[in-house]
Amino acid sequence: MFESLSHLALQQYWWIIVSLLGALFVFLTFVQGGQTLIYTIGKTETERTMLVNTLGRKWEFTFTTLVTFGGAFFASFPLFYATSFGGAYWVWMAILFFFVIQAVSYEYRKKPDNLLGAKTYEIFLILNGAFGTILVGTAVGTFFNGAMFSLNDMNNVLWQTPFRGLEAVLTFHNVALGLSVFFLARILGALYFINSVDDENVLARSKKQVLYNAIPFLVFFLYFLIWLVLKEGFAYDPATGNVFMEKYKYLHNLIAMPLLTVLLLVGVVAVLWGIALPLLKGGSKGIWFAGGGTVLVVWMLFLLAGFNNTAFYPSNYDLQSSLTIQTASSSHFTLTAMSYVSLFVPFVIAYIWWFWRAMNTKKIDAKEMSEESHVY
Amino acid sequence: MLESIDLSLVNWSRAQFALTAMYHWIFVPLTLGITFIIAFMETIYVKTGNPEWKKITKFWMTLFGINFAIGVATGIILEFEFGTNWSNYSWFVGDIFGAPLAIEGILAFFMESTFIAIMFFGWNKVSKKVHLLATWLTAIGANLSALWILVANAWMQMPVGMQFNPETARNEMVSFWDVLFSPMAVDKFLHTTSSGFVLAAIFVIGISAWFLLKRREIVFARKSIAIAAVFGFVSSIYLVFTGDSSARNVAQNQPMKFAAFEGLYNGSEGAGLIALGLMSTTDTDPSNENLMDFNMKIEIPNVLSYMAYMDWNAFVPGVNDLIRGNEKYGIMAATEKMERGRVAIEKLKEFKEAKKSGDEALAASLKTEFMSPDFQENYFKYFGYGYISDPNMLIPNVALSFYSFHLMVGLGMYFILFFILAFLFVVKGTLDRRRGFLRLAIWTIPMAYIASQAGWIVAEVGRQPWVIQDLMPTLAAVTKISTSAVQVTFWLFAAIFTILLIAEIKIMLRQIKIGPKINEEGGHN
Numbered sequence: 001m002f003e004s005l006s007h008l009a010l011q012q013y014w015w016i017i018v019s020l021l022g023a024l025f026v027f028l029t030f031v032q033g034g035q036t037l038i039y040t041i042g043k044t045e046t047e048r049t050m051l052v053n054t055l056g057r058k059w060e061f062t063f064t065t066l067v068t069f070g071g072a073f074f075a076s077f078p079l080f081y082a083t084s085f086g087g088a089y090w091v092w093m094a095i096l097f098f099f100v101i102q103a104v105s106y107e108y109r110k111k112p113d114n115l116l117g118a119k120t121y122e123i124f125l126i127l128n129g130a131f132g133t134i135l136v137g138t139a140v141g142t143f144f145n146g147a148m149f150s151l152n153d154m155n156n157v158l159w160q161t162p163f164r165g166l167e168a169v170l171t172f173h174n175v176a177l178g179l180s181v182f183f184l185a186r187i188l189g190a191l192y193f194i195n196s197v198d199d200e201n202v203l204a205r206s207k208k209q210v211l212y213n214a215i216p217f218l219v220f221f222l223y224f225l226i227w228l229v230l231k232e233g234f235a236y237d238p239a240t241g242n243v244f245m246e247k248y249k250y251l252h253n254l255i256a257m258p259l260l261t262v263l264l265l266v267g268v269v270a271v272l273w274g275i276a277l278p279l280l281k282g283g284s285k286g287i288w289f290a291g292g293g294t295v296l297v298v299w300m301l302f303l304l305a306g307f308n309n310t311a312f313y314p315s316n317y318d319l320q321s322s323l324t325i326q327t328a329s330s331s332h333f334t335l336t337a338m339s340y341v342s343l344f345v346p347f348v349i350a351y352i353w354w355f356w357r358a359m360n361t362k363k364i365d366a367k368e369m370s371e372e373s374h375v376y
Numbered sequence: 377m378l379e380s381i382d383l384s385l386v387n388w389s390r391a392q393f394a395l396t397a398m399y400h401w402i403f404v405p406l407t408l409g410i411t412f413i414i415a416f417m418e419t420i421y422v423k424t425g426n427p428e429w430k431k432i433t434k435f436w437m438t439l440f441g442i443n444f445a446i447g448v449a450t451g452i453i454l455e456f457e458f459g460t461n462w463s464n465y466s467w468f469v470g471d472i473f474g475a476p477l478a479i480e481g482i483l484a485f486f487m488e489s490t491f492i493a494i495m496f497f498g499w500n501k502v503s504k505k506v507h508l509l510a511t512w513l514t515a516i517g518a519n520l521s522a523l524w525i526l527v528a529n530a531w532m533q534m535p536v537g538m539q540f541n542p543e544t545a546r547n548e549m550v551s552f553w554d555v556l557f558s559p560m561a562v563d564k565f566l567h568t569t570s571s572g573f574v575l576a577a578i579f580v581i582g583i584s585a586w587f588l589l590k591r592r593e594i595v596f597a598r599k600s601i602a603i604a605a606v607f608g609f610v611s612s613i614y615l616v617f618t619g620d621s622s623a624r625n626v627a628q629n630q631p632m633k634f635a636a637f638e639g640l641y642n643g644s645e646g647a648g649l650i651a652l653g654l655m656s657t658t659d660t661d662p663s664n665e666n667l668m669d670f671n672m673k674i675e676i677p678n679v680l681s682y683m684a685y686m687d688w689n690a691f692v693p694g695v696n697d698l699i700r701g702n703e704k705y706g707i708m709a710a711t712e713k714m715e716r717g718r719v720a721i722e723k724l725k726e727f728k729e730a731k732k733s734g735d736e737a738l739a740a741s742l743k744t745e746f747m748s749p750d751f752q753e754n755y756f757k758y759f760g761y762g763y764i765s766d767p768n769m770l771i772p773n774v775a776l777s778f779y780s781f782h783l784m785v786g787l788g789m790y791f792i793l794f795f796i797l798a799f800l801f802v803v804k805g806t807l808d809r810r811r812g813f814l815r816l817a818i819w820t821i822p823m824a825y826i827a828s829q830a831g832w833i834v835a836e837v838g839r840q841p842w843v844i845q846d847l848m849p850t851l852a853a854v855t856k857i858s859t860s861a862v863q864v865t866f867w868l869f870a871a872i873f874t875i876l877l878i879a880e881i882k883i884m885l886r887q888i889k890i891g892p893k894i895n896e897e898g899g900h901n
């Protein structure tokens with residue numbers, strides 16, 4: 001089935017899958033966003049416990065999606081994996097560090113004799129929520145603004161600044177994406193609380209937080225989007241492989257791929273509707289609109305970065321070292337083999353969906369927290 | 377092609393990988409085994425409806441949860457470290473190595489993380505049978521994730537199912553099934569997972585023994601020991617068989633590693649197995665600190681030959697044969713391999729230069745020559761040796777490999793005896809009175825962890841200097857970055873992992889002291 005596809009078709013197929021994983025990850029950062037709100041929304045110990053527990057039953061999905069995103073990128077576009085992870089060392093190490101401290105915090109927070117005290121583990125969750133989202137968003141910003149690397153004959157990466165990726169924060173467009181992801185995660189977190197916690201105070205404060213975070217989110221995201229459409233981009237000639245700067249490249253991409261543009265706009269509208277729903281109508285389904293919209297927007301942004309002869313991981317230092325989905329990908333054989341594995345994805349999504357429904361049929365409340373045998 | 381490589385960078389990068397892998401490996405074996413033990417216990421609960429079994433299941437599940445969290449924390453680093461610290465390697469083999477990691481995420485991690493949540497929080501949300509299914513799927517998911525990472529590791533030790541592509545300067549996969557079912561991968565998976573089963577069984581017996589010594593939770597402890605003793609005994613026998621088969625595999629594919637962990641310097645026919653040995657600390661070869669002999673050894677004649685080749689009189693090459701070569705047995709000298717490796721690297725370089733200068737005809741002819749079976753078999757096969765400047769660099773740390781291997785095997789044998797005794801005392805019903813054995817059971821827990829770590833050292837130290845056997849040494853695989861950057865992250869992770877480990881142990885001990893508490897349903901809070 002997949003064997004007959006061209007190498008380019010497989011590369012595009014895998015770019016779509018990897019982009020979808022990235023998009024699902026951003027949606028699932030509602031866990032991170034929620035973590036940054038545990039003190040803002042949870043004013044009492046019981047409230048905080050409810051918030052931590054409702055997030056605690058989902059944190060592993062975010063974590064696993066991040067790991068799978070890394071693994072899938074490695075398998076399908078190994079040159080990106082080698083170049084970005086090996087090059088932007090400090091950025092990725094910082095991201096990893098903030099995910100390491102998250103992984104223990106739920107389980108250890110309430111356990112007696114936990115060495116560091118509940119508060120420290122809560123701070124770990126807040127740090128993970130804040131830096132995890134900002135750093136990942138800023139790192140993804142380099143897909144549009146480039147990074148400082150070159151590749152030698154053996155395709156080995158040579159990073160050209162001693163800051164090993166941290167210099168990305170000097171480009172405001174990158175930071176704007178980082179902050180957009182951060183505030184979006186907080187919006188999603190608050191929407192998730194509205195959807196999953198049965199408590200009047202939590203509901204009221206979550207609504208407020210949706211509104212408070214929607215404002216900076218819109219400012220940063222619109223700045224990111226408008227500047228993206230206006231800026232020059234990294235194009236390449238498929239015949240020669242030559243990478244060059246093209247004015248309004250991403251605008252051209254939007255025009256060249258109308259379906260993508262429509263889905264991007266649908267995604268933006270869905271996010272806005274998800275935000276407005278609890279504020280205007282008091283509904284609890286906002287997370288699904290905003291979450292679905294987030295998936296669409298991020299997915300389309302990734303496609304915008306890699307499709308239509310665009311270098312998805314450009315180099316500012318040596319334009320010709322920039323990575324495209326064609327130069328960075330695995331062989332035809334490996335992509336074919338992996339494509340068969342990708343057929344399992346709908347099955348995986350199906351059992352996760354079933355699980356989610358089984359676990360979230362009833363909202364979390366204070367009573368459950370006092371009766372449940374395993375509480376974070 | 378290979379610019380100046382700072383060896384201290386290689387060593388710090390290795391140290392960081394070793395640190396993170398060894399920390400991760402403290403927690404993984406328990407997860408691999410205890411999930412199955414919990415699944416057995418819950419199965420009995422569902423079959424019998426006896427709330428005592430639910431109490432038992434939930435207690436071990438609590439300890440599993442504490443262990444699992446830190447296992448996840450230490451594991452994420454490893455997945456990304458291939459890129460951050462071994463980026464040249466990541467490109468060189470990403471076409472093959474990435475696939476198992478991706479499959480691990482898609483098929484195993486999601487299974488594990490979805491069903492583990494049902495295991496912990498689903499008692500009142502799904503039916504008994506669905507809960508039991510979730511517990512089994514968590515165990516299977518955990519072991520499946522071990523499968524894929526071990527397939528990847530086995531491939532590094534025995535690269536199969538691939539072909540080097542000079543255009544992209546990397547190895548590309550030509551057979552997925554060869555990678556998945558390589559004998560090294562099969563042995564590695566079976567041996568590693570069964571070692572996890574053994575460790576978990578010892579963990580359960582040891583902690584239950586503590587309850588018996590304290591005369592607390594007698595029924596709980598007896599039942600737990602009964603399950604763990606049977607599971608541990610079967611697993612430990614299996615462990616011996618898979619270990620034996622692994623050793624044979626190593627002898628054939630990684631003869632230097634085999635010689636190192638057997639402490640065999642000079643090969644011979646009918647080689648003897650050193651059952652016990654003490655390496656010399658004075659009799660060191662001045663050119664290489666790894667070349668020392670034994671001060672004392674107890675040797676069993678011919679057994680090593682049989683172990684390696686199923687032939688009592690077969691020739692087993694020693695470290696010196698592999699370095700200096702041995703014409704009689706057709707072993708090529710290391711210097712010759714290094715020379716051939718350099719020819720392969722040089723040819724690749726010529727090809728790259730021809731491509732760069734646009735001389736397509738020359739490039740095509742060089743490529744044809746490079747890809748010819750003769751060149752592949754006689755030159756490319758030794759590609760990695762081209763990076764080696766001194767033959768002594770090809771010798772791993774023999775003393776560390778030797779002691780780790782013997783410690784692992786010795787403890788493995790002891791564990792079989794331990795499980796037999798545990799089982800016997802359970803059957804006879806005399807376990808509570810065997811206070812000496814119960815104390816021993818507690819002390820066997822750290823021994824299981826030592827054996828497990830020793831196994832990891834045997835596998836990873838013994839294969840040095842290769843990241844990919846014969847094709848890529850560590851010094852060619854490492855990311856070019858300042859040594860100080862790696863030092864900073866090394867100490868950062870050393871500090872955070874150590875703090876988290878202390879927290880984990882304290883929490884675990886406290887939960888053990890609290891013990892299984894009965895609520896109205898027989899579960900614990």
